[in-house]
Amino acid sequence: MRKWPVACNCQTDRPFYDYQGMFLHSEEHTAMEFLSDLMPYLLIVLRWQNIAAMILGVLVGLFVGAIPGLNPPMAIALLIPITFYTPPETSLIILVSVYAAGIYGGSFSAILLRTPGTSASAATAIEGWELTIRGRAIEAIRISTFASVVGGTLSGIVLLTLAPATAKIALWFQPSEYFLIALLGLCSIASVSFNAISKGLIAGFFGVLISTIGIDLKSGFPRFTFGFDGLLGGIDIMPAIIGLFAITQAFEILKEDVTKTVVKEGKKGKISWEIIPKIDEILKLKWVFLRSWSIGLVIGIIPAAGASIAQWIAYGEEIRRAKPGDQFGKGEIKGLAACEGANNASTGTSFIPMFVLGIPGGISAAIILGALMIHGLNPGARLFTETPHIIYPIMWGFLLANLIMGFFAVFIARSMAYITNFPRGILAPLIMIFSVAGVYTASGSVNQVWYSLLFGIMGYFMNKYRFSTAAMLLGIVLGPICENGFRDWLIVSRGKPIAYMLNRPLSVVILILIAFTLFFAIRNRKKQKTNQNAASHTALKENAVT
Amino acid sequence: MRKIWQDRVAILLIILLCIFLANYAKSFPAGGNVFPLFALLSILLLSLFYLVSTFLKSEVAQSDPVESITRIDQKPMVLCLLLTLKILLLNTIGYFAVTALFIIFAPIILGLKQYKAIIITLIILLPAFYVIFVLALKTSLPSGILM
Numbered sequence: 133m134r135k136w137p138v139a140c141n142c143q144t145d146r147p148f149y150d151y152q153g154m155f156l157h158s159e160e161h162t163a164m165e166f167l168s169d170l171m172p173y174l175l176i177v178l179r180w181q182n183i184a185a186m187i188l189g190v191l192v193g194l195f196v197g198a199i200p201g202l203n204p205p206m207a208i209a210l211l212i213p214i215t216f217y218t219p220p221e222t223s224l225i226i227l228v229s230v231y232a233a234g235i236y237g238g239s240f241s242a243i244l245l246r247t248p249g250t251s252a253s254a255a256t257a258i259e260g261w262e263l264t265i266r267g268r269a270i271e272a273i274r275i276s277t278f279a280s281v282v283g284g285t286l287s288g289i290v291l292l293t294l295a296p297a298t299a300k301i302a303l304w305f306q307p308s309e310y311f312l313i314a315l316l317g318l319c320s321i322a323s324v325s326f327n328a329i330s331k332g333l334i335a336g337f338f339g340v341l342i343s344t345i346g347i348d349l350k351s352g353f354p355r356f357t358f359g360f361d362g363l364l365g366g367i368d369i370m371p372a373i374i375g376l377f378a379i380t381q382a383f384e385i386l387k388e389d390v391t392k393t394v395v396k397e398g399k400k401g402k403i404s405w406e407i408i409p410k411i412d413e414i415l416k417l418k419w420v421f422l423r424s425w426s427i428g429l430v431i432g433i434i435p436a437a438g439a440s441i442a443q444w445i446a447y448g449e450e451i452r453r454a455k456p457g458d459q460f461g462k463g464e465i466k467g468l469a470a471c472e473g474a475n476n477a478s479t480g481t482s483f484i485p486m487f488v489l490g491i492p493g494g495i496s497a498a499i500i501l502g503a504l505m506i507h508g509l510n511p512g513a514r515l516f517t518e519t520p521h522i523i524y525p526i527m528w529g530f531l532l533a534n535l536i537m538g539f540f541a542v543f544i545a546r547s548m549a550y551i552t553n554f555p556r557g558i559l560a561p562l563i564m565i566f567s568v569a570g571v572y573t574a575s576g577s578v579n580q581v582w583y584s585l586l587f588g589i590m591g592y593f594m595n596k597y598r599f600s601t602a603a604m605l606l607g608i609v610l611g612p613i614c615e616n617g618f619r620d621w622l623i624v625s626r627g628k629p630i631a632y633m634l635n636r637p638l639s640v641v642i643l644i645l646i647a648f649t650l651f652f653a654i655r656n657r658k659k660q661k662t663n664q665n666a667a668s669h670t671a672l673k674e675n676a677v678t
Numbered sequence: 679m680r681k682i683w684q685d686r687v688a689i690l691l692i693i694l695l696c697i698f699l700a701n702y703a704k705s706f707p708a709g710g711n712v713f714p715l716f717a718l719l720s721i722l723l724l725s726l727f728y729l730v731s732t733f734l735k736s737e738v739a740q741s742d743p744v745e746s747i748t749r750i751d752q753k754p755m756v757l758c759l760l761l762t763l764k765i766l767l768l769n770t771i772g773y774f775a776v777t778a779l780f781i782i783f784a785p786i787i788l789g790l791k792q793y794k795a796i797i798i799t800l801i802i803l804l805p806a807f808y809v810i811f812v813l814a815l816k817t818s819l820p821s822g823i824l825m
Contacts, residue, residue: 333720334725341714348706379761384754390753557789560757562799564764569807585762588758597685
């Protein structure tokens with residue numbers, strides 16, 4: 133019979149774990165026995181307090197994720213004091229629900245306003261916005277909803293059933309792998325920037341450089357502050373997201389007639405109720421969904437990688453597989469499905485290293501880890517053996533929250549879609565108002581609002597010169613991971629960094645992935661140019677004939 | 679200036695900026711300079727590669743033409759100035775007062791004459807902001823001298 137490496141209620145007089153903390157089990161369980169062990173915890177989740185907690189968390193998460201400038205980590209941090217008055221499992225259910233719904237909620241503003249609500253929706257903004265201006269906003273939202281709900285649910289299932297077993301993957305990663313995975317993220321985004329690949333990489337590395345501004349935590353020395361005290365704390369991610377996407381987009385919106393809406397094609401006015409995707413839509417995209425969910429599930433387990441990287445790798449993979457007729461960069465639904473599937477699929481698995489090893493998978497996970505400890509729960513193997521009546525309901529709650537968010541998405545998405553009916557002359561100032569409020573709320577500092585304006589101006593000129601703002605943002609997000617990995621790699625390699633890296637199979641695999649990503653990006657770019665030249669040559673011939 | 683030369687000038691400026699920052703970063707002590715120098719070196723090499731490619735394969739740049747930098751978009755510039763003014767007055771007048779002025783005057787200055795839409799937006803937005811940010815999230819937005 134198959135052994136199932138999770139905790140259960142079985143009585144045993146043998147040690148539950150070996151000296152390495154690996155899960156052992158003295159009795160063999162079938163899958164059915166394992167599932168029946170989990171059922172009592174589902175009943176705990178179905179108590180009215182916990183259902184109310186899930187609904188509250190989902191609504192807050194959707195709302196916070198959708199508004200540019202607000203973000204799930206902020207909402208989670210603000211809700212922690214409220215959770216002091218509730219039992220631990222109810223408190224943590226609220227927080228994990230906010231996280232799950234927040235990642236999905238970020239797609240609303242990404243699709244409707246080209247303004248990602250979170251950094252995990254930056255890739256969604258590219259295809260989503262193009263679909264909106266072609267009058268296909270509702271189609272984009274329903275595909276995004278399906279990809280996110282199913283991806284998040286799968287992530288919850290993996291979390292619930294495989295947490296201890298899959299946590300081992302997180303331990304495989306050493307400093308060189310962290311450095312390389314950050315580089316892989318940058319290469320993925322450079323390959324999807326629809327301009328010269330080298331320009332995408334330049335923007336990405338500039339973002340990495342911006343992330344070094346402020347006091348270096350290892351040496352204590354200020355870097356690139358030029359004597360300005362306001363820069364000692366560095367540049368937060370929020371002004372960069374708001375500036376490079378929201379404010380830049382507000383400038384772009386005003387390039388055309390201010391009395392018109394942003395929708396250039398298709399039906400304007402009444403928004404349809406067709407939020408639930410049709411079977412044939414799902415079947416057409418089935419392989420895209422499966423690939424993106426798989427990528428998200430795996431990337432989520434890597435500590436600190438998270439949804440930001442998962443979405444770009446999934447998006448890059450779809451571009452690599454692009455067929456003639458695909459419209460990546462001009463409203464390709466496959467691209468949108470890939471981004472949204474991956475980012476939500478990474479949410480649940482990002483809790484695995486946190487619950488099992490105490491290593492948070494991202495900012496939200498780090499705050500939830502803090503909440504866990506405030507309630508007297510310490511991450512690690514004991515969480516599953518001594519408090520299964522708390523940890524398993526939390527994981528069930530996360531899974532069910534993903535289903536609940538699909539239900540509420542129908543109403544919220546349709547309401548939000550009316551934003552596309554606003555004339556540009558009101559939409560652009562509205563985006564600015566939300567941006568200022570969001571940055572000020574997140575940081576409490578007018579300096580950060582100024583930085584967001586500077587990023588907005590920078591983004592405007594970057595667009596003029598065809599440098600990717602998304603690549604710069606990802607560089608800022610990945611910069612700390614990249615730098616810590618780089619510096620630690622130089623230390624542990626003891627003067628032989630290349631030999632150290634090449635001796636690690638995982639590093640070699642990631643290096644090969646980087647090489648493949650760049651190779652296919654260059655090859656696809658050449659194919660695109662050949663097709664464009666052929667098309668313009670044909671058009672010239674036809675004009676000459678007529 | 680032809681667009682391809684605008685692109686080349688931009689890349690040259692990036693190269694000069696990299697050299698300046700690398701010179702500055704050399705002085706960071708205790709290993710704090712290693713990673714910034716790595717990033718700057720990467721940018722420098724990529725910029726040189728792109729610059730050379732624009733000469734070797736002119737279609738590289740021409741197939742990806744930059745927008746004319748000399749063509750100034752007026753409305754984005756106006757919005758940028760209005761936003762600058764808003765941020766400057768944030769702590770003086772207060773968030774809600776300056777937001778109300780911004781909602782009213784920004785669309786009008788940008789050329790939108792749909793006054794009904796502006797008023798409706800104002801009536802819905804300010805109370806919504808108050809409920810979300812002050813009551814629900816309990817954040818302290820600047821109150822200024824008017825509150």
